[in-house]
Amino acid sequence: MNENEGINRRVIQWFPGHMTKTLRLMEVEIKNVDCVLQILDARIPLSSLNPELERITASKPHLYLLNKADLADPAITKQWLHYFQSAGAGCLAMDSKQRGGAGAVKAPIERELSALLARRRNRGMVGARIHVMVVGIPNVGKSTFINNLAGSARAKAANRPGVTRGKQWITVDEFDLMDMPGVLWKKFDSLEVATHLAFIGSIKDDILDIEELACGLLSSVRSIYPTQLLERYKLGEDALALPPYDLLQAIARKRGMLVSGGEADTERAATMLVGEFRASKWGRISLERPPQRQPEADFDGEEGEDVAQDDD
Ligand code: G4P
Numbered sequence: 001m002n003e004n005e006g007i008n009r010r011v012i013q014w015f016p017g018h019m020t021k022t023l024r025l026m027e028v029e030i031k032n033v034d035c036v037l038q039i040l041d042a043r044i045p046l047s048s049l050n051p052e053l054e055r056i057t058a059s060k061p062h063l064y065l066l067n068k069a070d071l072a073d074p075a076i077t078k079q080w081l082h083y084f085q086s087a088g089a090g091c092l093a094m095d096s097k098q099r100g101g102a103g104a105v106k107a108p109i110e111r112e113l114s115a116l117l118a119r120r121r122n123r124g125m126v127g128a129r130i131h132v133m134v135v136g137i138p139n140v141g142k143s144t145f146i147n148n149l150a151g152s153a154r155a156k157a158a159n160r161p162g163v164t165r166g167k168q169w170i171t172v173d174e175f176d177l178m179d180m181p182g183v184l185w186k187k188f189d190s191l192e193v194a195t196h197l198a199f200i201g202s203i204k205d206d207i208l209d210i211e212e213l214a215c216g217l218l219s220s221v222r223s224i225y226p227t228q229l230l231e232r233y234k235l236g237e238d239a240l241a242l243p244p245y246d247l248l249q250a251i252a253r254k255r256g257m258l259v260s261g262g263e264a265d266t267e268r269a270a271t272m273l274v275g276e277f278r279a280s281k282w283g284r285i286s287l288e289r290p291p292q293r294q295p296e297a298d299f300d301g302e303e304g305e306d307v308a309q310d311d312d
Pocket of ligand 1: 068142
């Protein structure tokens with residue numbers, strides 16, 4: 001089984017109607033903001049970089065947040081920061097669950113908007129508010145980040161990618177943040193992207209086959225973090241050579257997950273495995289590495305002309 005075989009292809013058709021509405025709303029509201037904060041998942045920065053959001057927000061200065069950095073491999077996150085920054089894009093790593101951590105975003109936003117803020121100062125517009133649109137895929141941590149920045153439990157964090165929310169403005173110091181509901185792709189060109197989004201829980205689990213998901217995850221992780229997997233499930237090295245479904249069965253047996261007749265309860269083991277991966281019980285894991293070659297203009301944050309909305 002190759003690493004992409006774990007997810008049924010119907011995953012790539014999932015684009016609920018409310019996401020279409022959100023994209024339309026963004027197309028209208030983008031004119032009313034000074035910059036865009038795109039929240040990515042540090043474990044899968046490229047797969048969580050939604051091309052639809054990139055297209056709609058391309059005219060505005062950008063800052064990328066590699067959120068859930070506490071769950072990702074710190075050495076790989078460093079490489080990703082370098083990757084984005086060397087493409088001219090503002091980028092920082094974030095653990096939105098760490099109290100007060102989100103405040104670190106304010107200075108980089110002001111840096112991205114330095115030309116606009118200088119113009120405002122020259123016109124005596126001291127204290128003019130900075131409008132920021134916060135975008136990202138479902139479950140990437142937008143509410144958690146905004147709550148952290150706002151210092152309250154304003155938006156309820158929910159680990160349910162199907163949950164719909166409308167546009168909301170949140171005021172924090174001189175910033176007005178426009179919190180947008182999470183949006184996925186209309187159509188996934190890459191099965192690997194869809195697979196990675198399913199692993200981290202950005203695609204509704206109800207439409208996934210949990211055993212396929214767990215087998216895909218085992219297949220991916222055993223090649224990049226074999227030790228974590230072996231240690232967590234107390235397996236011998238020879239287990240790494242097993243086909244993913246046999247590995248799933250071996251793990252079920254190790255955990256005493258059996259059905260009547262002594263067969264391995266693979267469904268229960270699969271649910272346990274996916275849950276433990278998402279809860280970082282396997283250790284800090286990054287599923288994606290930066291591509292070797294630097295992109296020319298993959299991101300919208302290139303230095304150069306300031307295209308922020310003017311205040312005339
Ligand atoms: P969304 O608005 O983008 O849909 O995401 P939301 O903030 O609801 O966060 C989704 C889940 O991700 C929540 O978990 C939240 O706690 C978790 N999360 C968000 N940011 C971070 C982060 O930087 N690090 C870690 N480790 N987790 C993060 P949950 O299980 O639904 O909620 P809870 O039980 O943690 O409250």
